[in-house]
Amino acid sequence: MQATQLLLEEPIRLASILEPSSPTAFSALTKIIGTLGPHSRDVETIEALLMAGMSVARFDFSWGDDAYHQETLENLKKAVKNTRRLCAVMLDTVGPELYVSNKNEHAIELQEGATLVLTGDKSVDASAEVLPINYEGLATVVKKGDTIFLGQYLFTGSETTSVWLEVVEAKGKDVVCTVKNTATLTGSLFTAHVSQVRIDLPTLSEADLNVMATWGVRNQVDFISLSYTRHADDVRACRAHLDKLGDLRQTQIFAKIENYEGLAHFDEILEEADGIILSRGNLGIDLPPEKVFLFQKVALHKCNVAGKASIVTRVVDSMVDSPRPTRAEATDVANAVLDGTDGIMLGAETLRGLYPVETITTIRKISAEAEKVFNQAVYFKRTIKGVKEPMQHLESIASSAVRAATKVRASVIVVFTSSGRCARLIAKYRPTMPVLCVVIPRLTTNHLRWSFTGAFQARQCLAIRGLFPMLADPRHSSDSASTTNESILKVALDHGKAAGIVKAHDRIVVCQKVGDSSVVKIIELD
Ligand SMILES: Nc1ncnc2c1ncn2[C@@H]1O[C@H](COP(=O)(O)OP(=O)(O)O)[C@@H](O)[C@H]1O
Ligand SMILES: C=C(OP(=O)(O)O)C(=O)O
Ligand SMILES: [K+]
Ligand SMILES: [Mg+2]
Incomplete structure (x- = not known):
């Protein structure tokens, strides 16, 4: 790992620390994942969590049965409808947990x-x-x-x-x-x-396989949080199971690294998984305390280099029964953002804590402040350097879009995508402005029926730093004719205006295909 400082080098005026931050929905690029449970399952509370900035809801099957989690999820759906804030669903497995x-x-x-x-x-x-x-x-x-x-x-x-x-x-x-x-x-x-003992139980228990096939399929879950991932084979086995479950072949797997064994096989696991959850609660017990920070820095760096999602857990434990985090916790959240994480996951704080909404708000505000002083220039250079040449065409386009957006001080990047690949590549370069991902549905068949892709891909953006998805009308399906592109772009910009992130005279960077070629264009609004 290169010894680069991801905090801005230029002097930060101390007086600027007291300037208030703007309260828009896009005020943080870092994603917030909340675990839903007894203190966060009624419609009203979930609405407040969404408004505060939660974009992924985690359902932990270590606790509660199908019916309980279904009821919570039905409430989440109502809250999403009422607030018009998107939220992805993450199913967290039990795995070889001892209890x-x-x-x-x-x-x-x-x-x-x-x-x-x-x-x-x-x-x-x-x-x-x-x-x-x-x-x-x-x-x-x-x-x-x-x-x-x-x-x-x-x-x-x-x-x-x-x-x-x-x-x-x-x-x-x-x-x-x-x-x-x-x-x-x-x-x-x-x-x-x-501590540091191999538990000879399968990473996916019979109950886990069953929950995925029932609750998971019924609810089209976007992510599996694969508890206690210890080997790449664990991820492969989960993939094979999902692939048999119809639409869940689109579900992404986030491998949860929570013990020494998972850490020892980190590189292979990262190659197989779509993302990594740094499960610091359990890992913090398995590792000596003085090593925890090092795992975090190295693991996040590896995820960033691979362009894969990373999520850090267990940040503000004290907020379970206090409306304010400790200063150590507050600093820890900011450091996770400076270390390059995509998201922050809350557990007990939202599940059974007294201040679920305040917790999300606190994380959002700390993240936004850290993002302001994140040294994107150093990060960008380091990331580009890490890619072997010749670079894949799409990555070259994506990194160019981020560079152009920085140079012209664009207020947003708009990216057209179907698979989400181009959006993820843009996020890899950690632009400092929001990325509006216009997900274009694609018609597919499994030889039994035809359906549109897009819903999974759009919601999966909700776990990636900086990405803000919207699903395009399927009537425009994957036709990159310029008239269609123009009308979709207009819808995206109207969306950005309504959200308060696009204004008159702003410069916008757009990444899309024109005919057969991917292009980056800069437009200036009237
Ligand atoms: N329907 C579309 N219209 C215009 N450009 C698109 C469309 N879908 C993808 N693109 C562009 O095509 C390139 C490939 O993007 P990618 O996200 O990999 O799409 P795919 O879904 O084809 O994998 C990118 O430049 C992206 O912006
Ligand atoms: C998130 C963690 O674990 P659990 O899934 O058991 O909450 C953790 O250990 O950090
Ligand atoms: K679990
Ligand atoms: Mg667990």
């Missing part, structure tokens, strides 16, 4: 120094002496001295409801541990994490 269920939901008090048994016998009731875990094989994979972390589902780290255990011995189906800190476990579900 303890506490059916009676009574609080479990654990004392430092006490002995606690984790048992593979699921019929046992949870108590301060023994906890049933969903993995019979645990005793065969751990050894004396290993660390196990146990906490509330989506633990935030600022709670006193999680515990560290040290393995003393494994006996039959039991793992005998010493409690390392006094804690009270509350709730019905505790997630367990065994």
Whole structure:
């Protein structure tokens, strides 16, 4: 990795720090992914989340059943309709997750120094002496001295409801541990994490395969968040499954890197996946704390070079019960943006936190400020340098569009696309202005019926920094005749005007095909 500073080099006037930022919907290019749950599932709250800037909703199947998530999704659809803000849907799998269920939901008090048994016998009731875990094989994979972390589902780290255990011995189906800190476990579900130990469970469980085939197909999910991706084969297996599920062959896979094993195979995983989720909650337990920042910087750099989406998780844990983040958290969000992330994902903060809407607003405002001082010139040079020559024609066109837009100070870039490929290539160069992606539907057939592509491709732009999609009328379907292009461009610009990002006399850079050639043109509005 080159030692380049992605913060503007020119002196930033300290007084400018106090200037207020403009509050448009496009005020942040960085995308915000919110997990929906008990505190964020009624129509009104979801509307507020969308207005605040959430563009992808995540449904975590580690918790809740089909009907519960369906009800939330129906509310999301109503909110999208009412607010006219687009939102993509992400299905998050359970994967080889270890958990303890506490059916009676009574609080479990654990004392430092006490002995606690984790048992593979699921019929046992949870108590301060023994906890049933969903993995019979645990005793065969751990050894004396290993660390196990146990906490509330989506633990935030600022709670006193999680515990560290040290393995003393494994006996039959039991793992005998010493409690390392006094804690009270509350709730019905505790997630367990065994540091740097391979869990011999499939990355896609039977339940996951089933949820994709039912809930996933029914709702045409845009993204799979593939929990605990450990090998490129995990992504390939997920792809093969989706390819069999009709329209879900268009669904993108974001591999979630949440343990040491996934980190060790990062390069191969990145090659197969459409995007990467840096699952810092779990990875932050697997890695020593002093290494977490380094993983973030290296992984984001690799995603940027590959032109693939990246998402950073677990940024403002303290906002679960506080309306303001800590200064460390606020700085962390800005640094993720300066490190080049596409999006920020919220978990407990939106799912069960007291301030879901304030959380999204806070992330949007911090991201927008960081984007203002993001050193795009250095980033652009570094990115161009990283591409082997001869460059693919389309990438050359896309990077030229970004350069032209910077040089003429364009207010937006408009890109015509069907597959989304050209839009993603433009985003790769991280333009400082919004990119309006005009997604042109294309007619396809699976030999049984004809249908239009476009809806998936448009919504998938909602996870990529800087991209703002709109779906063109299918009557214009993939005909790049100049009259059609002109009328679509007019619709796009009207959309930009209505959103307040395009004004009279603005310069606009347009990337489209004219006849058989891709062209970049600069237009000046009257
Ligand atoms: N319907 C269209 N009309 C005009 N230009 C288009 C259209 N679809 C794609 N383009 C342009 O074609 C080039 C290839 O874009 P890409 O996103 O890869 O499209 P495709 O969907 O064909 O893969 C880009 O310059 C893009 O702007
Ligand atoms: C997002 C994370 O995990 P989960 O999907 O369990 O919330 C994480 O570990 O950062
Ligand atoms: K999950
Ligand atoms: Mg999880």
